[in-house]
Amino acid sequence: xxxxxxxxxxxxxxxxxxxxxxxxxxxxxxxxxxxxxxxxxxxxxxxxxxxxxxxxxxxxxxxxxxxxxxxxxxxxxxxxxxxxxxxxxxxxxxxxxxxxxxxxxxxxxxxxxxxxxxxxxxxxxxxxxxxxxxxxxxxxxxxxxxxxxxxxxxxxxxxxxxxxxxxxxxxxxxxxxxxxxxxxxxxxxxxxxxxxxxxxxxxxxxxxxxxxxxxxxxxxxxxxxxxxxxxxxxxxxxxxxxxxxxxxxxxxxx
Amino acid sequence: xxxxxxxxxxxxxxxxxxxxxxxxxxxxxxxxxxxxxxxxxxxxxxxxxxxxxxxxxxxxxxxxxxxxxxxxxxxxxxxxxxxxxxxxxxxxxxxxxxxxxxxxxxxxxxxxxxxxxxxxxxxxxxxxxxxxxxxxxxxxxxxxxxxxxxxxxxxxxxxxxxxxxxxxxxxxxxxxxxxxxxxxxxxxxxxxxxxxxxxxxxxxxxxxxxxxxxxxxxxxxxxxxxxxxxxxxxxxxxxxxxxxxxxxxxxxxxxxxxxxxxxxxxxxxxxxxxxxxxxxxxxxxxxxxxxxxxxxxxxxxxxxxxxxxxxxxxxxxxxxxxxxxxxxxxxxxxxxxxxxxxxxxxxxxxxxxxxxxxxxxxxxxx
Ligand SMILES: Nc1ncnc2c1ncn2[C@@H]1O[C@H](COP(=O)(O)OP(=O)(O)OP(=O)(O)O)[C@@H](O)[C@H]1O
Ligand SMILES: [Mg+2]
Numbered sequence: 001x002x003x004x005x006x007x008x009x010x011x012x013x014x015x016x017x018x019x020x021x022x023x024x025x026x027x028x029x030x031x032x033x034x035x036x037x038x039x040x041x042x043x044x045x046x047x048x049x050x051x052x053x054x055x056x057x058x059x060x061x062x063x064x065x066x067x068x069x070x071x072x073x074x075x076x077x078x079x080x081x082x083x084x085x086x087x088x089x090x091x092x093x094x095x096x097x098x099x100x101x102x103x104x105x106x107x108x109x110x111x112x113x114x115x116x117x118x119x120x121x122x123x124x125x126x127x128x129x130x131x132x133x134x135x136x137x138x139x140x141x142x143x144x145x146x147x148x149x150x151x152x153x154x155x156x157x158x159x160x161x162x163x164x165x166x167x168x169x170x171x172x173x174x175x176x177x178x179x180x181x182x183x184x185x186x187x188x189x190x191x192x193x194x195x196x197x198x199x200x201x202x203x204x205x206x207x208x209x210x211x212x213x214x215x216x217x218x219x220x221x222x223x224x225x226x227x228x229x230x231x232x233x234x235x236x237x238x239x240x241x242x243x244x245x246x247x248x249x250x251x252x253x254x
Numbered sequence: 255x256x257x258x259x260x261x262x263x264x265x266x267x268x269x270x271x272x273x274x275x276x277x278x279x280x281x282x283x284x285x286x287x288x289x290x291x292x293x294x295x296x297x298x299x300x301x302x303x304x305x306x307x308x309x310x311x312x313x314x315x316x317x318x319x320x321x322x323x324x325x326x327x328x329x330x331x332x333x334x335x336x337x338x339x340x341x342x343x344x345x346x347x348x349x350x351x352x353x354x355x356x357x358x359x360x361x362x363x364x365x366x367x368x369x370x371x372x373x374x375x376x377x378x379x380x381x382x383x384x385x386x387x388x389x390x391x392x393x394x395x396x397x398x399x400x401x402x403x404x405x406x407x408x409x410x411x412x413x414x415x416x417x418x419x420x421x422x423x424x425x426x427x428x429x430x431x432x433x434x435x436x437x438x439x440x441x442x443x444x445x446x447x448x449x450x451x452x453x454x455x456x457x458x459x460x461x462x463x464x465x466x467x468x469x470x471x472x473x474x475x476x477x478x479x480x481x482x483x484x485x486x487x488x489x490x491x492x493x494x495x496x497x498x499x500x501x502x503x504x505x506x507x508x509x510x511x512x513x514x515x516x517x518x519x520x521x522x523x524x525x526x527x528x529x530x531x532x533x534x535x536x537x538x539x540x541x542x543x544x545x546x547x548x549x550x551x552x553x554x555x556x557x558x559x560x561x562x563x564x565x566x567x568x569x570x571x572x573x574x575x576x577x578x579x580x581x582x583x584x585x586x587x588x589x590x591x592x593x594x595x596x597x598x599x600x601x602x603x604x605x606x607x608x609x610x611x612x613x614x615x616x617x618x619x620x
Contacts, residue, residue, distance in 0.1 A: 053575050054574075054575075055571050055575075056567070056571065076574070076580070077571060077574035077575050078574045078575075078577050078578060078579050078580065080575075081574070081575055081576055081577035082577055086575075086576075087575050089572065089575075092572070093566075093568045093569050093571075093572040094569070095569050095572065095573065095586075095587070095590070096590055097587075097589070097590020097591065097593060098586050098587075098590050103573070103576070103586075104576070106578060106582070106586070107573070107576035107577040107578050108577070110577045110578050110579060110582065111577035114577070146590075163576065167576065167577070
């Protein structure tokens with residue numbers, strides 16, 4: 001469902017002399033599979049998630065990325081969202097003045113409009129929200145507060161998954177969703193993610209830790225270093241990394 | 255040496271309508287209409303803009319919730335030029351004396367051409383009332399309106415003003431307000447600008463427990479200009495003034511905020527706060543601001559602030575990643591920035607109405 005081939009991208013820089021961050025990333029995530037990406041700080045994992053979701057500030061210098069056969073590079077961020085791409089941000093953004101539930105409802109209906117579907121009636125939306133909130137241990141008060149404003153790091157991550165449950169995207173990119181979560185919260189959030197798992201849905205899980213993967217049980221693990229996928233394997237690869245670190249890929253850097 | 259002013263057709267037409275013996279004739283011939291070399295009008299060049307508008311007489315249409323209580327002639331000439339013109343060239347002054355609990359709605363629509371009018375609103379002692387105004391001017395119109403508002407001791411007035419976008423037109427609304435001891439005024443303006451619009455508010459603040467809340471929000475689309483100028487003069491002790499203005503300007507729009515709080519020596523224990531926040535929606539938007547405190551009393555708490563910003567690009571991307579179209583995301587962010595002054599409106603219906611109007615205005619931004 002997600003096909004990335006030899007993707008190269010650089011960050012735009014003020015002086016016009018941008019740095020190449022993605023240096024030929026290739027990977028395929030078929031529907032129904034969960035793939036993990038692990039890799040040292042600064043190797044380009046978040047950059048990949050931003051390029052996939054269409055954030056400004058990057059220039060694609062080569063390769064391709066497609067989702068369900070559509071060329072992502074040709075689509076606006078909101079079109080990618082409506083097509084089903086959801087990014088759980090490494091650093092969720094605060095949006096003052098916009099209540100969380102209002103925001104999610106606007107977003108859901110905007111996606112549905114773009115897909116030519118009917119909007120969700122308010123009662124059905126509220127029911128969905130109550131169920132998802134209960135599942136993730138999110139209080140009513142949090143839903144009324146402006147998006148992410150004043151939330152703790154862990155609460156923000158929990159709220160990202162709440163949004164995923166509400167929006168029911170076809171594909172999730174989780175960028176370090178586990179960071180900032182305490183042990184209990186990690187379990188709750190992982191269960192939320194697992195609840196979304198099915199044959200039609202794909203996931204790309206960026207993480208530094210084995211603990212989240214213990215819950216999510218990825219089908220495939222990729223090691224990214226220096227802007228490329230260096231190795232691909234099964235879940236055992238994550239355990240190996242946990243023991244050996246990224247030293248053996250260090251030579252690939254620069 | 256003064257160089258004789260070459261009058262515009264508009265100025266000549268205005269002068270011709272004034273009585274032969276009116277001192278205003280000489281003032282206008284000598285100085286013309288306010289323009290950018292007059293300090294108070296430096297960002298709002300009325301003279302140039304209305305100089306290009308047709309000088310024929312226009313028609314004012316009032317939509318009012320009730321008839322005025324009286325029509326009066328001017329007894330004391332105002333000192334400012336625009337109110338002087340409004341009083342000299344307008345019909346008799348409409349006088350409203352508000353009753354306790356009354357909500358007076360005053361909708362004003364000006365046609366093309368020139369119109370002038372003065373309105374007097376009295377809020378008698380102890381009375382609590384609402385005044386809800388709306389202003390719109392059709393293309394090629396120039397409307398000059400003056401409201402004299404007297405809030406008597408212990409009275410309370412909630413004033414809500416909506417100024418509709420009026421492209422190719424000019425609007426000047428001058429409010430001359432008397433706030434008596436122990437009186438309260440909450441004024442909130444939502445403005446969308448015109449080719450040139452100036453909403454000017456003067457408050458004589460008696461203190462002695464009198465409280466003024468002077469708020470405004472503005473959204474200016476391409477080619478529109480709105481100037482909100484205010485002068486609050488604290489004349490007695492123990493007065494409170496809270497001002498909050500927030501506005502956003504799109505490409506080619508111009509916002510002006512001039513706020514002055516003057517605290518006389520007699521006005522000890524004055525508590526005065528003034529804030530303006532401007533949001534530039536484009537590199538080619540302009541907002542000019544001049545907040546000023548002039549304080550002659552030594553035991554006061556006064557502060558002012560002014561800041562400019564742009565929309566948070568990270569927030570915009572976050573919202574679009576969730577599926578919101580860019581225009582909607584921009585509108586929501588701008589709305590959340592601008593809502594604060596409107597949210598301070600006490601009447602829930604007015605508050606909701608103006609918040610909705612604000613959103614409509616934002617989504618329509620080109
Ligand atoms: N806007 C930018 N300008 C300059 N350099 C950038 C910019 N954005 C990212 N980079 C650089 O690109 C590299 C990759 O960053 P990225 O955030 O993708 O790393 P990451 O793999 O997600 O790291 P982490 O594990 O710490 O989250 C880093 O060296 C970073 O400094
Ligand atoms: Mg990262």
